[in-house]
Amino acid sequence: MRVAMLCSRIRVEEKLLRDALVHRGIEVEIVDDRELTMTLAHPLRRWDAVLERSISQTRGLAITRVLESWGVPTVNTHDVTATCASKLDTSAALEASGVPTPDTALAFSPEAAVQAAEDLGYPVVLKPVTGSWGRLLARINDRDSAEALFEHKALLGGPEHSVFYLQRHVDKPGRDIRAFVVGDDVICAIYRESDHWVTNTARGARTRDCPIDATLRQMSLRAAAAVGGGVLAIDLLEDRDRLLVSEVNATMEFKNSIDVTGVDIPGRVADHVREVVRGVPVAIGA
C-alpha cells in the first residue's frame, strides 16, 4: 500500500502522521505541493491514496481536484475540503443540515454590512470567508466601529474583501471546544482556553481534555456529516446551555491535543486512510 502525503511544510503533525502510516506497513511518499506538476491527460497513478496536508488551502484544493479526476482517493475529499475552506460554504452546509450555528449574515457593500450588523445585534464578529488560525477576526461592538472597519475593508480592495461575513458574537465562557472526528467516531475533544476572545491555539490558547458527552458527540457527528465527513476538527461554542458549531476544519492540527487527551490522533487518522485505500465503506458522521 502506497500513500502520498501532500505537504507544504513538514510540521510535527506531518511527522507523526508519516510515522503512524509507516508503522502500519504503508509506504509513504512525501510530496511537496510546491514542486508537484500535474498534466491532466497523464494521470499519476503511483499512489493508492493521498493524505492532503497542504498548509496552502488553494494548492490543496487544486491538487485534490485533479487527483479525484484521476480516480485517486484523497483524505479528505475535494468537496469536503472545499466546503471547510470557506466559512460561507460551511455555514450554508450546517444550516441546510439543521446544525445549530451562530447567527450569520452576509453583505456585499459597507453600507449593507452596517445594516446586517445592526440586524444581528452588537457585538458581531467579522470574519474572512477564507482564512484560518484566527487571522483577521474582528469583534465589532458598535456602529461607529462597524462603519470604520467596513470602510477600511472596502478600501483594501480585492475579491476577498468584497464579501462581508458577519456572525453574532457568542459570549463563550473563556473557551471553546474542538472535537476531532474520524469517520463516524468522535475520537477526542479539547477545550481551548484563553483570556482573549479569540481561542485559537495558533493565538496562544491553552488546551485541556474535554469529556465527550452525548450532546457533544451527536453535535460533532452531525456537523461532520453536514460537510461530507472524513477527518475533521469541529469547533463548537458554548452558548449558555447549548452548543453551536462555529467552524469545521479539514486539515486539522493536533499536536497540542495528543498529550492532553491521551488519544493517538495520528494513529486513528492513519487507520482511516488505510480503510479508504481498502475500499472499506466509510461511515459519515451521524
Added chain:
Amino acid sequence: MCPECDAPVPLEDGVGRGEVVTCPECNAELEVVGLDPARFVVAPPEEVDWGE
C-alpha cells in the same frame, strides 16, 4: 549557514527537508532544503490561504 546572517545553523537528528528551524543568531525562520550538506532558505511568510 543562515542565509540572513551567515551564522552556522546546527541541525538536530531527525530533522528533514521541509521542516522549519530557527537561526540561533538572528532568529530567522529557515526552511531546510538540503541535508548533506545542510542548506537553508528563509521560510516563506504566512500567506492568507494558509491554515487548517
